[in-house]
Structures are given as structure tokens and as C-alpha cells.
Amino acid sequence: MNFDKSKELFQKANKLIPGGVNSPVRAFGSVGGTPVFIKKAKASRLWDEDDNEYIDMVSSWGPMILGHAQEDVIKAIQNAASKSTSFGAPTQNEIVLAQAVLKKYPKAEQIRFVNSGTEATMSAIRLARAATGRDYFIKFAGNYHGHADQLLVAAGSGAITTGVPSSAGVPNDTAKTTLVANYNDLGSVEKLFLERPDEIAAIILEPVVGNMGVVEPSPEFLTGLRNLADRYSAVLIVDEVMTGFRLAAGGAIERYNIDADIVCWGKIIGGGLPVGAYGGKAKFMKQVSPVGKVYQAGTLSGNPLAMAAGIETFNQIDKQPDFYEVLEARGNRLEQGLLKAAKNSNVPITINRVGSMITVFFSEQKVVDLKTASSSDKEQFKQWFHGLLKRGIYWPASAFEAAFISYSHSEAEIDQVIAAAEQAFAEIKL
């Protein structure tokens, strides 16, 4: 495979854009080599600027659940665009998309659209703080909720239970109100509540983690969080930006029957355009401006192109009664195939998969939290990644991300991925 054009473009981009990319993971930083510059995509296939063809296992990191350039979605966007791309005024389609989302999340009563997942979680935390009159909140190590200051926080070391910035430029004082617990570890959450019984506004979590690789919650963990939130009058914020409309029509909340106070959405909700949203019980949502005192706004929020893409994406999902069964079956086929392929080459791996989200950890350890996820061998992943890339499989360029299957991935394509993966496993120098 020839990457000449991508190399040339990457050089140019590097002069103009930090690291040549507009979101860090795209730079291939942890796997090395040159990121491929994408020219176009259709269904499950990508083409780069050198005209190499790939099966896309990234799906734009989640949004493209129908596959790329789905005909009816494109038509809906074109139709909307012909009537202008933004008004900064209310439109009927905002109601249509709100209804579509709330129908899939029957416990949520109202929704507010924003422009990204980052905005959704940032606003949800502001709302939880306002609703409780408290400043602290709990997040989990290895869970990602976008790049707002207060969420770029890691666990403090040793005796310190308040968070420390995980990015330069985040004030220590901001990080201090973020408390960090361990995923699947209720004790670590309870400890934080015991230290600050009247000061914690919210718990925010990825209901299935995608951002340290796929990690599934135990049922006791989920019910335990609800109980702790109730006991200490804190708000339970479920960040469904990645899992929403992917793990079931009603996301992880439906799949695990979670009782969330506030839900955050993103990715699929905009059908590939920049949309996020937060919503939930009316007693919270009525506190949002202009009804309530929690200020939150957006010039392009509820953008007509984005609403049209979201609505048509949901139309397409709803048209296929077996939509989530197909994703589950494809996911299972990929998981079984990869396990067998790795075994044939004696590469020790663990696969975590929930529905159409899957991560291959290069480790034999069971992966349940950030610590166990970190046991994955980054060097082996790197070799495997490049083994896949050169065989035309575009897998996420990090050992700690989820790969995503779309409805447009056929069985034959899943088998192609498995065949390439088998050869890539065989090439790994252990």
C-alpha cells in the first residue's frame, strides 16, 4: 500500500494545524506512522487520498451507525440545506427530533440540543450543581466525557481524594471539585460520599465504557450507584454519548434498565453532523434557561441540517425491526472470529464487547477498570494495528478505544476483517 499523498498532506497539515489534526487520536500518535487522509466513504468502506480502500471499523468513533453516506440521510441533509443552513430561530424539526429521542428514552421528559458531546456533559454537570446547590461531583478513572476543564481530571495520588488536572491549562481549583472513583468499584464511590456527605452534586459515568476500551459495568455497580445517589441526594448523570442508540434503541439505559436523572447524548443523535443533547426528568430540565436559572445557549444549536440528519438516521433505524439483532450478531461473529484467530497464533488477548462496540486487549487479564485495561500490551497492539491497516482494515488507532460495527457491515466484510486480523496476529513479535 502506498501512502504518498497522505504523507504529503500530513506534512502540510502539520504546519497549519497542531499535530496536523483537529482531534488528537487521529494523529496515529500511539501507533506511529502517518494518518491516512480520507477522501470519501460509502457504507462500510473508506477511500484515502492515495485511493487505498478500507473496511472502516472506526465509524467516525461511533456516529455512523448506518454506515457512510446513507442515501436517505444525504437526501434529508440536501433538502434541509436548500432551505438555508441556519436560522438561529426555532424550527419544527427540533420538535420532531426531540420526540424521536424521548420516545426511545421514556423516562426522560425534556431535552435540550447542543453541538457536541462535550457541551452536553458540561451542561449536565452545571445543571446538577444548580439543582443540588453543591460543587463536587464524581467521575470514574478512564471514563471520558469530552474536554471541558472540570472533566479533564485524573485521580489524585495517595491520600488526596480530590482530582488533579489531566491537561495543562486546567486550574487546580477547578480540578479539586472533581472526585475520581474506580469503575465497577462501589466501595470507592461510597468512600467519597462518606467524606463529603452533603457536598456531592452528581455522579457521571459511561454506562458502558468505550473510552478506555470497552468495559462493561456489573449489574450491582449500576444499581449501587443509583442507591448511593438516592441516599446522598446526588444526581445520576448517564453519559450515553457513545452508547445511546447503539447498544439498544434506548441505549445502555434500556439495555441495563438504568434509572438516570440526566442523560447526555451525542454522536449517533446527529447522524454524522455535530450534535449533542442532554435531557431527563422535568424537575431538572425546568431549571434550564430561559425557564430556569441555569444559563446555557448556542448560536448553532438545533441546527437544521443536523436535525434533519438525526431524524432521518432514526427513521432508518426504526424501519429495520431487526436492527439491533443484526448489530449483535455481527459483533458476536467478529468477537468469535478474532478470539480464534489470536489463539491460532498464540497471542494472548481478551476481548470486551457489548453489542457493536468491541475492544481487543493484548492481555490475558480480565478488564474491568482503568488499571486492568492498562495491562494491554501497547507494542503488540501497534504491530497488529499496522498489520490490519496494510490489509485494508481501518481499526481505531489506539489500544484503548472501541471499534464500531455499523448496520452496513456485511457478514462477508466481518469475515474479511477476521482474515486480515489472523494474518496480523501471526506477524506480531511476542
Ligand SMILES: *Cc1c(COP(=O)(O)O)cnc(C)c1O
Ligand atoms: C465522544 C464522547 C464525548 C464527547 O463528545 P464530543 O462530541 O467529542 O465532544 C463525551 N462522552 C462520551 C462517552 C464520548 O464517547
